[in-house]
Amino acid sequence: MKRLTSLLMLALTFVIFGCSSTDTGSKYDTSLYQGRPIDTLTQDPPPQSEVEAIQRGDAALNAGNIDLALYEYIRSLSFDNLAYKDQTLYTIGKIHLSRGNNDLAERALNMSINANPNNSKSLEQLGMFYASTGRVSESESFFLRAVNADQLRFSSQHTIQREDVSIGLIESLNTDRTSPGYAYMGLGVLSDVDNEYDIARAFYDKAGSILPFENKVLLNMGYSYYMSGDYTKASTFTQRALNREPDSEKAQNNMALIYLAQGYENRALNMFSRHLERPEALNNVGYFLMLKGKPERAIPYFQQAIDAKPSYYKLANENLDRALSEVRNKEIIITNN
Incomplete structure (x- = not known):
């Protein structure tokens, strides 16, 4: 009888522990969680403090286990008298932003600001x-x-x-x-x-x-000078950005625009050609010349883009028609005056 009682108690113990290990999310607010099913994340005992949960989250994040990190950070919010609530919610928001979960990211960041x-x-x-x-x-x-x-x-x-x-x-x-x-x-x-x-x-x-070391600062500074018409300083800052990141398409595009503003069309074409096929590069040069009020200079570039890839470059045909129209309009205005 004692043996039977002991077995029953042991079975009951397993049932109780079994429930706690498979229902790990029941005591936590998981509304900020999105990832693999929670019961597949960990079989470790629950954390005993906010700091322990955060440390587990940091370790999981460093190991590339983003779902587990997210869950541990969320578990850290379940304790009383939180010391790091706003910082944890900031981290949760950043994780969701990196995954494109914009609604959850916005919610977590707003909760962080509410906390602090x-x-x-x-x-x-x-x-x-x-x-x-x-x-x-x-x-x-x-x-x-x-x-x-x-x-x-x-x-x-x-x-x-x-x-x-x-x-x-x-x-x-x-x-x-x-x-x-x-x-x-x-x-x-x-x-x-x-x-x-x-x-x-x-x-x-x-x-x-x-x-x-943030290249965007140099790019933005260069573009600011470009917009205000100081092409020398625009070139200086943009070239510094290019020296740091030679493969940056943004830097290459900005440098090409500066070259066009300075009248260096071939340099602009070569810069666009670093990351674009030649028909696209030719079309870009023509397009920005047209925007600068030089449709007559743009026409040869559109024609070259069409010749390079006539079956593909519908856009160059449309831009060519627009440039020809603008040239005709200019001629009409000059004649009428």
């Missing part, structure tokens, strides 16, 4: 996310909030608002290598769009001091 309104990295990341989705006013708001939150870290008296921004104010802002460099860069891009080129470059200077 001055988490400059979460504010910056939301600004970048909204910029990538075309929500310009929201991106600007979060970039500004990120910069101002970072100033609080320095106990600085300086804050920045869109309506009273100035070069002097931008230069007075405190930064270090942990400051939100992409927020500064984003504010520079938005200033360029508003034709505030000097303001944009002051923001890029700040971004460059925080992110000295």
Whole structure:
């Protein structure tokens, strides 16, 4: 009888432990999780603290086990008196962004900011996310909030608002290598769009001091000078970007545009040809010449693009028709005058 009782107790024990190992997600809010079924992730005992769960998540992330990392970070949020909630939610948001899970990423980042309104990295990341989705006013708001939150870290008296921004104010802002460099860069891009080129470059200077190896800073600075018509400085910054990353298509395209603005059509064609087939490169040169109000210079490039690949290059035919039409319109205007 004792043996039977012991066996029953042992069986009951297995049932209880079996339930806890297969129902690992029952006590956690898994609404931020998306990945493999939770019960396939781990058979380890649950973490006993927020820090232990975060350490497990870090280890899984370093090992490339993203689903397990995500789950461990989520488990860290189930404890009381959390010390790292906003930072963990930021990491969860970044994981979802890397996977294209935009809704979950946005939710996690907003939860991070709710936990800590001055988490400059979460504010910056939301600004970048909204910029990538075309929500310009929201991106600007979060970039500004990120910069101002970072100033609080320095106990600085300086804050920045869109309506009273100035070069002097931008230069007075405190930064270090942990400051939100992409927020500064984003504010520079938005200033360029508003034709505030000097303001944009002051923001890029700040971004460059925080992110000295980020090629986008050089590209944006070069493009800012290109947009304002200073092609010499545009060429200097863009060439520096090309020297760092010779295979960067963005840098090659920007350099080609600068060459065209300077009248170096062959150089532009060669630059486009680094990453495009020759018909596409020829069409690009013609297209940008046409945009610059030089349809007569564009026509030979469209004709060469068509000759190089007549069955493929429908676009070059359409652009050629447009260029010929613009040339005729110019001739009519000259004749009438």
